[in-house]
Every structure is written in structure tokens, then in C-alpha cells.
Amino acid sequence: MSTEPTIPPTNALGHEAAIAGSSLPSIVTSLPGPKAAAWLARDSRVMSPSYTRMYPLVVARGYGSTIEDVDGNRFLDFTAGIAVNSTGHCHPQVAAAIADQAQKLIHMSGTDFYYTPEIELAERLVRLAPGATRKRVFFTNSGAESVEAALKLARHHTGRQQVIAFQGGFHGRTYGAMSLSASKAVHRAGFGPLVPGVHHLPFDCSRRDFDRLFGTIAVPDEIAAIFVEPIQGEGGYRVPSAGFLPMLREICDHFGILLVFDEIQSGLGRTGRMFACQHFGPMAMPDILCLAKGVASGMPLGAMIARADLMDWPPGSHASTFGGNPVCCRAALATLDLIEREYCSNAAARGMQLRAGLDQLTAAAPWLANVRGFGLMQALDVNRGNVADPARREKFLQSAFHAGLLLLPCGYAGVRFCPPLCITADEIDAGLRILRRLVSA
Numbered sequence: 001m002s003t004e005p006t007i008p009p010t011n012a013l014g015h016e017a018a019i020a021g022s023s024l025p026s027i028v029t030s031l032p033g034p035k036a037a038a039w040l041a042r043d044s045r046v047m048s049p050s051y052t053r054m055y056p057l058v059v060a061r062g063y064g065s066t067i068e069d070v071d072g073n074r075f076l077d078f079t080a081g082i083a084v085n086s087t088g089h090c091h092p093q094v095a096a097a098i099a100d101q102a103q104k105l106i107h108m109s110g111t112d113f114y115y116t117p118e119i120e121l122a123e124r125l126v127r128l129a130p131g132a133t134r135k136r137v138f139f140t141n142s143g144a145e146s147v148e149a150a151l152k153l154a155r156h157h158t159g160r161q162q163v164i165a166f167q168g169g170f171h172g173r174t175y176g177a178m179s180l181s182a183s184k185a186v187h188r189a190g191f192g193p194l195v196p197g198v199h200h201l202p203f204d205c206s207r208r209d210f211d212r213l214f215g216t217i218a219v220p221d222e223i224a225a226i227f228v229e230p231i232q233g234e235g236g237y238r239v240p241s242a243g244f245l246p247m248l249r250e251i252c253d254h255f256g257i258l259l260v261f262d263e264i265q266s267g268l269g270r271t272g273r274m275f276a277c278q279h280f281g282p283m284a285m286p287d288i289l290c291l292a293k294g295v296a297s298g299m300p301l302g303a304m305i306a307r308a309d310l311m312d313w314p315p316g317s318h319a320s321t322f323g324g325n326p327v328c329c330r331a332a333l334a335t336l337d338l339i340e341r342e343y344c345s346n347a348a349a350r351g352m353q354l355r356a357g358l359d360q361l362t363a364a365a366p367w368l369a370n371v372r373g374f375g376l377m378q379a380l381d382v383n384r385g386n387v388a389d390p391a392r393r394e395k396f397l398q399s400a401f402h403a404g405l406l407l408l409p410c411g412y413a414g415v416r417f418c419p420p421l422c423i424t425a426d427e428i429d430a431g432l433r434i435l436r437r438l439v440s441a
Contacts, residue, residue, distance in 0.1 A: 025404020026074040032056035033071025062089025086294030088420035101330035110324035117329035139324030140302035143264035143292030144172025149304040154225035162197040168235035183235035204240040220255040230276040233265035236411025237379035245284035261286035269339040272348030272375030301328035343421035351375035357432035388413035
């Protein structure tokens with residue numbers, strides 16, 4: 001039997017579907033298969049051991065919500081490359097935009113020269129970003145770089161040095177972003193000293209926690225910014241109470257502190273709204289917004305969007321050689337076309353379908369609990385009794401992989417569900433059927 005991937009047909013959402021008219025998983029070898037095992041051996045000799053590989057998956061190609069490995073095994077992808085492939089794998093419109101731009105201009109550095117895709121994308125992001133104030137954009141290569149840019153801008157504009165972040169938050173692994181993060185000790189272990197002046201409070205805390213911080217450790221007029229994920233990502237897909245983000249807005253307005261929303265994982269249609277903060281009312285608006293991941297369907301691109309009056313730093317004070325690369329910008333423009341036109345609304349509808357299925361799953365399996373999230377940013381916890389059990393969560397993820405379903409962990413014992421925004425109702429049903437079989441087993 002040949003393991004060469006076939007070219008799939010197109011489905012109703014304008015994307016490729018898998019062979020046999022669907023993207024149902026098909027496992028045709030042991031896992032890992034013989035070709036994958038050979039690649040894993042080569043990888044072990046040359047790649048950094050710091051990479052966290054969930055399972056022995058060696059990818060050959062992807063289309064829509066489907067991944068095929070080098071041995072011809074086909075998987076249903078509920079990870080979207082860690083919430084990156086928002087329009088699915090290799091969307092034809094995105095791929096065409098990349099190919100077209102690659103034949104015209106691949107690189108010229110937008111920090112030193114001008115080219116039209118970068119300007120067009122900045123105009124689009126300014127229009128989409130929450131809040132009515134005029135805005136400007138700084139392009140980066142990643143989410144961590146977007147956070148670093150926001151940290152630098154906040155300190156520069158305010159003249160203040162200290163910042164506040166939250167326990168369970170994850171903002172990246174570069175030094176500033178790592179200093180703001182507080183989701184796993186391994187991210188920090190052995191890398192000190194970290195950037196000074198960062199204070200952490202419990203996520204979804206009360207005004208009393210801020211009053212205690214301001215009265216004992218940090219004077220408010222020395223705080224440059226508060227960094228927060230409207231919905232925590234890597235730290236557990238934790239959704240705050242309805243009043244948390246508006247409270248942060250009120251505190252920032254009162255003390256002249258800048259409010260920075262890290263929507264790197266939650267933004268751009270992931271939650272069924274263009275930005276997760278829009279679920280929390282008109283007061284939940286940032287001064288600075290950090291984006292990356294799903295903005296360009298897998299191409300390396302991030303953005304830091306700030307109120308125009310905040311961007312008072314002079315030429316040369318911050319720059320990026322590759323940020324705003326023209327090929328990445330064309331991919332992002334095609335991505336945003338698709339998200340605005342259909343995939344944001346599809347994420348809302350498919351998210352409701354996924355949520356209903358996960359609720360039914362936890363009702364049937366007491367060791368699964370605490371379904372949470374919006375749109376296609378959902379999670380649940382794996383327990384033993386009433387206690388969160390990360391070891392059992394690992395077994396659950398591995399069992400799903402061997403059944404043809406790709407999932408990711410989050411938090412202490414959580415499983416996250418972040419499939420491509422183009423996922424179909426049939427594909428959601430297929431994933432839920434696999435989960436039900438795992439639970440019954």
C-alpha cells in the first residue's frame with residue numbers, strides 16, 4: 001500500500017478535505033511508523049533537547065484540519081500548530097498569496113525601507129483592533145517579540161520602570177517576556193537574574209489584591225504597565241470573571257498605568273470574536289495589544305499595536321530586521337480576509353458544538369472536569385478523583401494521538417482544544433467520537 005499523500009478535494013469552507021471525502025483519521029502503521037522512527041533518530045543527534053515534543057509525530061504535509069505523517073498516517077488536528085494555523089494547514093488562498101509575493105519581493109526590511117504589503121497590513125490591523133482611538137503598528141517575528149516591544153514602549157512612554165503581570169500567565173521565553181511569565185517554573189529555572197521590577201498577582205484577583213500590592217511593595221506612580229492575557233493560554237485556558245478586565249481598565253485609568261493585552265493566542269477570531277477582550281464589555285479595552293500566532297496562518301509574524309499618542313519613541317529606538325516581512329504580510333492579509341469573511345463566525349458556531357460535546361463527555365466521565373473557554377479556545381481538566389492529575393493527562397494525550405487525534409496540554413492538568421478556525425461540523429463530531437471511545441475504554 002502506498003504511503004504517498006494524495007491531493008484531497010476541496011470542502012464547503014473553501015479548504016482541502018482529506019481523502020475519501022472527509023478528514024477522518026487513518027492510522028495505517030504502528031506509531032511511530034518506520035519512516036518516522038528513522039527521522040526521530042536523526043533528530044535526537046542534532047536538535048536542542050529544550051524542545052518539548054508531545055508525541056512521535058513527524059509531519060509530511062497538512063491540509064485544512066488534517067495532518068499526514070511521513071508514513072501515511074492521517075490525524076485530525078485539534079492543535080492548529082499551537083493555535084497558529086488559524087485558516088487551517090496550507091489554505092489555498094494563503095498559499096497563493098505567499099507564492100505570488102515570493103516571486104515579487106521576499107525581503108527589504110520594513111524598518112529601513114517602504115513596501116506596500118506592510119502598510120496595507122498595518123492599516124487592516126488598526127481598523128480591526130479594539131477601541132476607537134487612533135493607533136500605530138510595530139511588526140515583529142513572534143509573540144515574545146511583540147511583548148518585548150510593548151514592555152519597551154511602556155517604559156519609554158511613561159518614564160516608569162515597574163510592571164505588573166499575573167500568576168499563570170505566559171508571554172514568551174525571551175528575557176522580558178520570560179520575566180512577565182509565571183506559568184511553569186521550568187521556563188525560568190537556571191536563567192536568572194531576570195528583568196527586575198516585575199510584580200505578579202493572582203489571575204482574576206480582586207481590587208483588594210492591588211491595594212495590598214500598592215500599599216506594601218509597588219507605588220502606583222512607578223508602575224508603567226499591567227500585562228494580562230484576557231484568557232490565559234499556556235497557563236490553562238483560564239477565563240476570568242466578567243469584571244476582571246474592566247477593573248484593570250479602571251485601575252490603569254486612575255493611576256496613569258498602561259494596560260497591555262496579550263492576545264497572541266486568543267486573538268483574531270479564535271474565541272468567536274475578533275479579540276477575546278470583546279467578550280468582557282466596552283470597558284475591557286487595552287492601550288497596547290500584542291498579536292502573533294494566528295495572524296499569518298503559520299508564517300512568522302507578530303504585531304504590537306498601540307494608541308498613536310503612546311508611540312513617541314524616536315527612529316532607531318526599536319527595530320526588527322525581519323518583522324513585517326512582505327511575504328508574511330501577504331499571508332496575513334489573506335488570513336484576515338478569511339477570518340473576517342467566514343472563519344470568525346465559524347469559530348463561534350463550531351465552538352458551541354465543541355462545548356456541548358465536551359460537556360457531555362465530562363458528564364459521562366467524572367475524571368474529566370471544568371470545561372471552559374470561548375469559541376475554538378476550549379479546555380478541560382484531567383483528574384484522579386477530585387485531584388488534578390498531570391500524569392493521567394499525559395496518558396490521555398498519548399491515547400488520543402494513537403487514535404488519530406492531535407491534542408495539547410495546558411496548565412497543570414488541562415487539555416486544550418484549539419483546532420483551525422476552518423474546522424467543519426463533521427470534523428468536530430469525528431474528534432468527539434474519538435474522545436468518547438477513549439473515555440469508554
